[in-house]
Amino acid sequence: MEQTFQSAYQEEEQRLNATIAEIDKQLDRLRGIEVYTGHDFTEQVLEAGREEKRQSLAKSLTAPYFGRLDFQGDRDKTPKPLYIGKIGVDHEEVGDQPMVIDWRAPIASVFYSFTGGDDPAAYEAPEGTIEGLVYLKRNLVIRKQILERVSDTYDRNSDQPAVSDEFLVYRLGENKDNKLRDIVSTIQAEQDKIIRAAKNTALIIQGVAGSGKTTVALHRLAYLLYQYKEQVTAEKMIIFAPNHMFLDYISDVLPELGVGDIQQNTFADWALKLLDLGLPLADASETLDYWFESEGGMPEVNDEVPGRFKGSIGFMNMIRSCLESMEGASVPEADFMPWEGAVLKRSMILHWFNEEYKPYPLAKRKERVMARIHRWVEMELKKSPSAAALKERKKKASQREKSYAGKWPKYEPLVLYKQMFKALKLQAGWPEELLEGIPDGVLKSTQKDLKKDVIREEDLPALLYIHYLLNDISSEQRFDHIVIDEAQDFSPFQVAVLDLFVKGHSFTILGDLSQGIHAYKGVHDWEELSSLFAAKQTAYFALTRSYRSTMEIIEFANRILEKGVNSDLLAVPVFRSGNPVRMIPYGGQAQKRLEDLRQGMHKLSSGEYRTVAILTRNLKDANELYEQLLPDVPELHLIDGKKQAYEGGLSVLPVYLSKGLEFDAVIVADADPQHYGASAWDAKLMYVGCTRALHELWLMHEGPVPEYLQNMHEDIAATGW
Known part of the structure; x- marks a missing residue:
């Protein structure tokens, strides 16, 4: 007989209260045990285990679980209700079924992978594959020990269809704060x-x-x-x-x-x-300025651009070849003479370097060889005919060892990197012909940087x-x-x-x-x-x-990819509908642009939205807009790449710094050809900006819009104020 919602809610509420009471009891018992602070190792291990348990129980107390799975394995006589939570919680009685199953446990995978149907479900356990039937899959929302929502996404005993997206859409509809949240209660099968x-x-x-x-x-x-x-x-x-x-x-x-x-x-x-x-990294803003500050389109990208060339496997192979060639010229040409009459043949030093210490990397091989030379010197010193001769030889040997070590290459990454780009005098035997593959622009710009001790991210x-x-x-x-x-x-x-x-x-x-x-x-x-x-x-x-944006926003962004990027990497939206994307022309004057942006931010933030962002084409525009809006919007935040934390609320930032973030509502400022050119890279930039929005997306512009946004007004509310 089909269970009514009311009875299901009452059942889950009773179960929740019993679970909280059991967790409370276990937590009280553990907190009642005096914390061990002594030095006995066994007791320290036991105390660490107790403290870990205290912390996990305390975390479980406010929301012990988020899902229920009634599963009958092929070795079970009846279905068992399994409750899935962020942290597993056991009954104190040994041998009992866990009170809450950790979401990472093998059997919990069925909760995520099962999407309905009468066929058996299976999971991989340490003892092998376990098959069985799912009778009920239920999502639960618990906040501060209060059961807020019960949603069945599958019930084998019901003639109602599965509604697997209903709970997901509910969670996705929640507004955004300044932190990314876990998705443990809504993990999908493909995830x-x-x-x-x-x-x-x-x-x-x-x-x-x-x-x-x-x-x-x-x-x-x-x-x-x-x-x-x-x-x-x-x-x-x-x-x-x-x-x-x-x-x-x-x-x-x-x-x-x-x-x-x-x-x-x-x-x-x-x-x-x-x-x-011992050197700071060059400010990346110079590179970003070049690529993002230019209006009307990004500069051309090819494999001779420093970032692309220095990031290639070909450059990696070139470096390896250079160091391999340098290896053969590492040992100084002459024999080593710590004092007149004592000679350590270069052939012996080569034997140590090329054979005995071959397994070691270059810097450590040099260390080993120099240590071996020092031991040889100490053995030779024992042959000194007198104390005076010993003293004199020691002094000379120390000086000549130091001088000899200086004739070896300086095995430091930056020194060798400079030599490779000819910023310093080439080491003898350095394979100059291997460097012919470096594009002239890359070579000259890097030489210029390295002479000034400027290191860029692309050099790392x-x-x-x-x-x-x-x-x-x-x-x-x-x-x-x-x-x-x-x-x-x-x-x-x-x-x-x-x-x-x-x-x-x-x-x-x-x-x-x-x-x-x-x-x-x-x-x-x-x-x-x-x-x-x-x-x-x-x-x-x-x-x-x-899962981020509404259907309207995703469909709009997909068309940017189709028309502007010529990409087939399109998104499939979850069925969550919202307001149409709005393309809003400015009033025609610079001051009207500012007023429209101010009004747009105010209108979006005056409702239920907690995070609203204006995205500009570049950092220069973001800085200017921030200064102009700040007197009337004192709570506004500027995101300029220097901040360590995202503070939520109202923000203005260049679109390229918005990647990875998301906002309840987004205004893309200056969505026109002067700021976003016709190239695929500019269309990608527009795509990034549009896909930051969860619920509401507005594009504001003066005059025409980029070609890949044209003729899209038929399905879009093109309205002003």
Whole structure:
């Protein structure tokens, strides 16, 4: 007999109250145990376990679970109700079924993968594949111990159709704050496959805007720590993100999932710390100005652009060839004479360098050889005929050892990099012919930079690779897993270098080629990255369903891709309808433009929307608009790439800094050909701006709009005030 909603609600409320009471009881008991602060190792381990339990129970107390799955496995006589939560909670009685099952547990995968139908469901358990029947799949919203919503997405005993999207649409309709949220209660089947993929694989995820790829990657980290707890640790995982503001934006997700201590950084900051160059990185604004400040279209991108060339595997191979050639000319030409009459033949030094210490990287080989020479000197000193001779020989030997060491190449990444670009005198034996493949523009601009000790972000992969070839990598520097977000902006050389720093090619590489607005340094096709790995070491996933924006916004953005980018990487919207996209012309005067933007922001923020952004074509426009609006909108925030945190509320920022962020409502300012040209890269920039909006999108412009936005007014509310 079909269960009524009221009885289902009452049943779940009773179950929730019982669960909270049990968690309370366990928490009180653990808090009643005096915290051990002594030095006994066994007691310290026991106390650490108790503290971990205290923290997990405390987190579970406000919202113990979010889903229910009634499942009858092939070894069960009847269906069992299983409650799924962020953190597993056991009954205190040994042997009882868990009170709450951790979302990462094998059986919980059925909750995410099952989408309806009468066929059996299955999951992979340690003992093998378990098959069974799903009788009920129920979503629950619990906030502060109060049951707010009960939604059945499947009921085998009901003749009503499954409504799997109803709960998802409800959660997606909620307004945005200044932090990314976890999606543990709404993980979809295609996302769950990525989260639970095997560890030693380089996953490449092409995800359309709003497909949840960043959140999926964060949940994957939590899953790997749960599933491979004996092989990986949080401290040995790292997330590379485009900037620190984005890192702050995603910072709440992992703690909400009960995971801490995972490293989070930008590639540039991590590389600079590792290299310890003693030089700051050049301000990236100069590069950004060149590519984004120009109005009417982006400059042409080709493989001779410094970022593209220095990010290529060809450049990586060139560096390796240079260092291999230099290796043969490392040992000074002459024999070593610590004093007259004592000679260490160069042939012996070559034997040590080329054979005995061959397994060591160059810098360590030099150290070993110099240590071996010093030991030889000490043995020779023992043959001194007198104390006076010994003293004299010691003094000469010390001076000549130091002089001899100075004749070797200086094994420092920046020194060798400068030599490679001829910024300093070429080392003897340096393969000058190998450098002929460097484009003239790249060569001259880099020589100019290096003479002034200017290091740019595009130089970091090369410097890291030279560091690796000289010193190798210590176990402390090697990661268990690496996440690369916005990976379309990474170069193949960057990823190849990072592969040296991770065990088993364990990557989660995610991005969207349609948002590849940094084409001057990033990849243009995922094959540029997948080709770095053997076929069995990589896997490709495409996330085409967009959960961020309304159908109207997604369909509008898709047409930008079709008309402006000529791309087929289109998003499939969730059925969540909203207001039409609005294209609003300014009043025709500069002051009217400012007034229209001010009124637009006020109108959007005066309702239920909590986050509203005006996106400009470049940073110059954002700065000017911020100064003009601030007197009337004192709560306005400027996002200029220097901030460490996204503060929510009202913001103005250049569109290229909006990647990865999302807002309840977005105004794209100056949506005209003077600011957005006809190139595919400009259309991608417009696409990025439009797909930041969750609920409302307005494009404001003076005169005509770019060609790829023309003739779209038929389905759009083209209204002014």
